[in-house]
Amino acid sequence: MSINFAGQFDVIVVGGGLSGMHAAIEATRNGTNVAIISKKKTGKSGASVVSKSIHRFSPEDPDLRRNYFNRALEAGRYMNDKALLKVLVDNGSDAVKKLLSYIPNLYLNNKSDDGLLYSNIAYHNPKKGVFITSRIREYIEDHTCISIFDGFTGVEIMTKNNSVSGLIVEKDNELQYFLAKSIILATGGYAYIYKETSTTNDETGDGIAMALRKGLSAIDMEFVQFYPYRVVSPAIHDIFPNLFSEGAIFVNEKNERFMESFPKKELENRDTLSREIFNQKEVFLKLENCSTSYLLKESPELLAIQKKYPNKPLKVVPKAHFSMGGICIKPDCSTDLDGLFACGEVTGGLHGANRLAGYALTETAVFGPIAGKNAALHAKDKNHEAINAEITFLPRIGQDNVIAIKKQLRDTMWKKTGIAKSKEELLDAQETISKLKSQLDKCQPSKLKDWIETYNMLIVAHVMIKSSLLRQESRGAHFR
Structure with a gap:
């Protein structure tokens, strides 16, 4: 090329x-x-x-x-x-x-x-x-x-x-x-x-x-930090953390405020809060103790979601x-x-x-x-250097669509290397990433940008998994 x-x-x-x-x-x-x-x-x-x-x-x-x-x-x-x-x-x-x-x-x-x-x-x-x-x-x-x-x-x-x-x-x-x-x-x-x-x-x-x-x-x-402040249903919307200083709380499927025993409650560090949300069956945001005037000023979109779906709870799931x-x-x-x-x-x-x-x-x-x-x-302090522009790892352009490989990569990383990691799932993910790399190497993509991005994602995913396997302790956003 x-x-x-x-x-x-x-x-x-x-x-x-x-x-x-x-x-x-x-x-x-x-x-x-x-x-x-x-x-x-x-x-x-x-x-x-x-x-x-x-x-x-x-x-x-x-x-x-x-x-x-x-x-x-x-x-x-x-x-x-x-x-x-x-x-x-x-x-x-x-x-x-x-x-x-x-x-x-x-x-x-x-x-x-x-x-x-x-x-x-x-x-x-x-x-x-x-x-x-x-x-x-x-x-x-x-x-x-x-x-x-x-x-x-x-x-x-x-x-x-x-x-x-x-x-x-x-x-x-x-x-x-x-x-x-x-x-x-x-x-x-x-x-x-x-x-x-x-x-x-x-x-x-x-x-x-x-x-x-x-x-x-x-x-x-x-x-990798997982953001605990995101409503995913009945509509997607990020939560501004100041809401929790104004009366908002998280509850689980039993209507229990599961962060009650933590010093900063829902304002704990994101790694801690994400893990605690992960440990619940379901988590919901409750705004009953927040004033309408405050919500109108600071989070009108969230208030609009609540008014549009008055009978549906605001479900929360952490995201990468x-x-x-x-x-x-x-x-x-x-x-x-x-x-x-x-x-x-x-x-x-x-x-x-x-x-x-x-x-x-x-x-x-x-x-x-x-x-x-x-x-x-x-x-x-430098001058431009005359060079021969060469690159060896790119494929020929063809008719292949690599989006399916990218999708499987993202599915695998979410299921196997997310908030909580285990050695077995990390090894499974590592094997899948290796197989996806082999598949990508055989592709002749119709869109070179998609191939390049997927290639880079596979490299980064491999390094991320390898680092996660090496760190056997739980620390911060890395939870084993």
Whole structure:
């Protein structure tokens, strides 16, 4: 398959979500020409668009910052990379203040979603992440010269003399390549390898798979957070955790408040709450003690569901939500491959075994600019290298549909490697993934993008299962 030249840039950012856009803005501010490569529309893709827009950050008071640091360590079951966590805690406040300068309707609130001391959060009104991502896309278009390539899937990082030299991409079953002095991976996580997920269908682990193919290390791949705050019937809707500070409760099929004995009740860490929900036969959300005026203000969609289906209970089931594992990075967002940087959910180590609520978007606002700045500084000292764009693992285009393989992969991961894992089921999943890989290798797909995504998902699923087998203890989001 021929690979045509598409252009050259100092810095290429792979991913059009919040992390990628923050990185691109900072890279161009540092005097480099920058391109964003995004599978879908930049600013309308990635997990950030379906978030609740919450940015948790630590206050400037040193004692409170230590409290925040320790709280994140506790949530991560003390497996966090402390150097990365310090960067997040020390820089979160300034990062959020920068957002306030160009995102309208972003508000600060002194009431946290856990009802405790950790009360510094910023959020958009209405609480939908797509308003933030769309506004940053508008900022890029109005105030920068960043080139945006939507509908392009990153396929392979090109290297020369052990340094990044470019990127091979796919669009409409054709391959192209860009030259680059620095590349930033901001492709998000891998929660979409599960059948039931709260994230978007572009979270297929592409960046992690690309990095692994270059011999880089991943960390904490066994830790996938399941979001316990999702109503699945009679309609699907995410629950804003502040509801539980205003009277909402969870009950089981016996109408028992099964979280009553826990110190923070329904506001326990997500790993604990998801496991307790899993242990019940059925779980329902009850809103009788929440005022109608509060629901109208904070969660009108949930109130509308209740009014539309007055005789149906609000059933709750946890969904795969956030992957704590990913590419190993240093505090400057560099990797062990010269010229390759990474930021956001594609990376691992920051959150340890479980992410604290509200830190995902703050992570994008902190580490995105760090990656952008350092990628730009690296690019200034480099020249473009002449290369031969080659790739060996892709199939020929044909008539095969690989969606069935992707579906079986996601079904297997949900049934065998979900909230609770056992050695037997993990081994079963491992065998199935191996068989699916063999099937995929024989395919000649009609849509190359689907094949690439499925290939990446199989790589990530294999590593996730292997990591889960190695960790025989239960810790955080990994429950054996």
